[in-house]
Amino acid sequence: MNATIETRGATEKDYPQIYELLDKVMYSTSEQLKGRYRNYPGTKPEHSRTTVVDGKVVSHVRLYMAEAYYGNATIKIGFIGDVCTDPEHRRKGYGAACLRNGIRYFAEKGCHISMIFSGVLGFYASEGWRLYPVSASVVNVEYLKPVPQEGNITVRRFERASDLAAVAEVYEKFNRNRFLPVKRTIKYWQNSFYWLHGEREENFYVAEKDDRIIGYSRISGNQVTEMCYLPEFPEAVPALWNSIVKWVEHWARRGVLEKELRVSVPADHALYPILKRVPLFHEITYYTMLLRVISFQGLLQALIPFFSEHVTEDFSQAFDLDGEVVTLSRENGRWSVSPGGKDAVAISSEEFFTRFLGLPVYDPPSRPAEVQDLLVHLFPLHVSHFYHLDSL
Structure with a gap:
């Protein structure tokens, strides 16, 4: 008897099966992903594209859509994540069917390009994605030292209730006219804390001058993931960096920090010259970003x-x-x-x-x-x- 096979957008009723599949296959648990599915701006059940065989969800991809800066222009990106197929149903084309279905959905919603972050190339390359480099700076924690800082700038821990709007403004002003940062609405900022699992808010710092937030930095694991500042206040950078050096010293003494700290900032960032002066500074390139034109x-x-x-x-x-x-x-x-x-x-x-x-x-x-x-x-x-x- 032939199986009934359908590739389609999910409904609310499909979520229990989707979560069961995610728990079976993915490194992240369904409990972690539920935060994203419920809180990503504009989220809908149909953003999970599924292949269903005889009523059972056997393959899944999740779609996310956001606008991004490209200089003074704005483009719409369709992100794909949480790609998985039940091991008992692999090599039957179900995952590829979900990807193709997702691309058609993105096209209907006006997305211009699709982006995936993955270490798996062959599967996505066969469906039209191509691999491109993402770089990060690396410094040895043993050689980190405070740097001179100017102005009356204080650094403290981020307080979500009182600081979020100001931090969102810093992000927007720093990244406006840059290339590929996502345009984060205040709702995006508010909801993002529901899907972050590697970041602790005590590792989120803000720099203030005259009671105004002029910059911020974020640390997740062994990586400085963000450091943004108001363009007219580059002096926020040394102050934020010195707070990171103190953080490194604190955790290094407890033996819970790796030897290297990765820093993700663009090469034209005010922090970059500081990093380059650290002994054994080097850069690494990840080939994990896949792009496809829609x-x-x-x-x-x-x-x-x-x-x-x-x-x-x-x-x-x-x-x-x-x-x-x-x-x-x-x-x-x-x-x-x-x-x-x-x-x-x-x-x-x-x-x-x-x-x-x-x-x-x-x-x-x-x-x-x-x-x-x-x-x-x-x-x-x-x-x-x-x-x-x-x-x-």
Whole structure:
């Protein structure tokens, strides 16, 4: 007798089976994930995409959607997490069916790209995702020392009830016009504490000057996951760093801290020169971020405010991104994006995302010089950065 197989969005009634599957397969327990499923902004049961065989949930992916900064533009990212299949039902295409179903859902909701954080490449690569680097700085805790700090700045522990709005403002002002940080609404901030499990709030510090919060830092495990500051107050950084040094000394004396501290800040951050002066400083690169375009046309349309800052001459050029042909034009100062086009220049996902992330690219010798020049202006070199909190 043939099995009844269906891939679809979950309903409230499916949650008990989903949680049972997560407990069976995932490293995180369903109790941990319930906090995220209940509190992620806009969450719905249908954000779990499932393959159901004879009434039993055997495969699952969870979808999360958020807007992110890209310079002065805003893009919409579809994140995928909690991917699992019952061991008894693997190698039957059920997981791939969930991913494809999720991509269609993202497309319906207007997402431009999809992002996954995973150490598993082959499975996702076969479904169109490509792997890109994420970097972190590493310092040996034995060599950490306080640094000189300026101004009348005090550092204290974060108090959620009184500090959250000010911290959210610091995050927004620091990350506005940067590349790929998620746009966190105040509700996102409030609800995020329900799904954080590696962070303790006593490791969350704020820097104040004249009773105003001007910066903050967060530590999770052996990693400084965030340090943001108001752009006009870079002096918050040495003060926050000195509080981290004290934290390291405290826990190192108790023998519960690893030898290395990882620090996740962009390379243009005011902390970076301080880190580079620490003996044995080095950087590591993780290959755990996977990206896939959902709508090339929609993405280019969303990026027009960014393009407008870098391209000032009229042009019309068709691009073929893995089979999706789109024409990007500027005529008399007005931008447009339309499907199709003649004489399209082929661009692979790998090349596109390398440019999108602000990394240098080797241009194919056969490509016309004017097209190469256009791509350089559309996607100039820059520093992209993504925060640990948002990597679901």
